[in-house]
Amino acid sequence: MLIIQDKCKMKLNCLNGGYEDPRNCAICKCPTGSAGIRCESIPRSTKVLDATYVCDSSCADNYLEIKHGAILEQTGFRQCCNAVPGDIISVTNQIYIISVALKAPANFTLRYIQDTTSNPLPKAPPAQWKGYGGITGLIGAENGIDNTWERVILKELPRTLQTFGRPTSNLFSDISRILQIFLIQDE
Template identity: 25%
Template sequence: MGVIEHEIGHALGLWHEQSRPDALGYVTIERDFILPSYISDFLQRDDEIDTLGIPYDLGSVMHYGSTAFSVDQKSKTVVTRDSLYQQTIGQREKLSFYDVATINTAYCKDECKTEKTKCEYGGYMRPSKCSECLCPDGLGGERCEKNEEPRKAECGGVISLTDEWTTVESPNYPDPGYEADQKCSWLLKSPKGKRVEIEFIEDFSFLCTSTCVDFVELKISDDLRNTGFRFCCYDKPEISFVSQTDTAIVIFRSQLSADIGFKIQIRSTDAEARTTIAPTIITTTSESTVLGYRNPYFSVAPITVDTPNVWADWGEWSQCSRTCGGGRRQEFGTCNLKACPVDKHCAKLLSNNRLCNGKVCTKNDISISSCDAPQCCPPFQNVDGMCQSDQDAQHDELWLSI
């Protein structure tokens, strides 16, 4: 349905989100990986797009995904500046709240001009019926004052927090786990002047896709209208998050599969806002030196690395994602930055997957790809899947785990 809405959005005048004049503040476009005939879909249209004052939305149905029109269908063409949004971009479930708001602003902005209906948390009056509110995703009620009604599950609610930890989990966590086509949301409220702290605990497992289809979403910014961070796959977020205000929203959504899901602990806190992971800073000198090694082939300026496409040797296979038949195991790669400085030509696939056994828990057929051997930058050579050199600096390795 989202693909249809995407195309209807074009008919109504919506551009691709990454073409907005302010797009480069939120994403980086890797032009070298884009099929040449589709470059125009990634260009910013400074003189053609009127944003109507609507903020940039990484969860827009008009936004391209990570590998859209990639030359090898693996390398990222769109990289989010905040790495926690990387698996949010490209969703095709439905129009986002801001997608609908853009259309209503363009075509119906004066419909409720004289009405007095008050909607909370950034909701607004429905142009076709001004006595009703259109609510941000995760919110519901007559005035957007509570959580959205659950879908095919008994879950969700409004939780008033204290300094003591309390827990929230997806339906039937951890066993037998969530089912396909479920949705829950929780509106978390701390006392005025405090914030909401969220920490993932215990097992974590969702259907793993480059754009999350089954996920848990955290809306912890000061704008609850916008799409939040969406987490899926098998790696539990290891940091705790602290909202920017005294209110946060947690959304669980499963569209396709069944799996373990998530569990979080939540509480009120006085801590400073903590909404994203600090990027890794890799600094090089102006003397053609890369991480301590004088390299005649590169003159590299200081680089900030957040979610680069740099991969090399494979690690060990992970444990199976679940105990019933059909779990998945993963292996991840890292990149030797001395062998290959942060270079787009070293792009490789994110992970390798395989079924733990011959049985499956769902009917979903996921296309699984493997990673090619690394492309090594001179003077290094590919030796059994690793970039190696005979020079003295070879032993001084630095690895960046993506």
């Protein structure tokens, strides 16, 4: 970020990580997710209640960004294709939710709890499976709703193949042995 020092005679107290606009000293340049003369408010938007994104694993054209840290001008947690399971707890009492969709369709569903106590959060209901079936559905879903694909390929498969040993001449027997090892490891 390039900030031109001392161009503006009157200093604005920009909020939420904003800074004085060097082209117009009467307003602040606000980070994505904040608005107003001093970045004191959030931009007007419509209420989105459901979610589907065209997959963009680069997180450049289609994503849901959740800014939940103390420094709101920093890029937040981005989800690009599928919802990542787990709770996201804000550091402060502010959270920005930004949906960027250059490719349609793009929607999202959000469940949030405002908790003024320090009690544990209630458990979220399990996510509904929206897979398309078959290996194409599994690969196309990238990590799946619970990171299954990543867990299998990056963690379990190498360990299973190491445990498996040498393959035999019977492919079905080998596949059966690999599946049995997976099932034993999951218990």
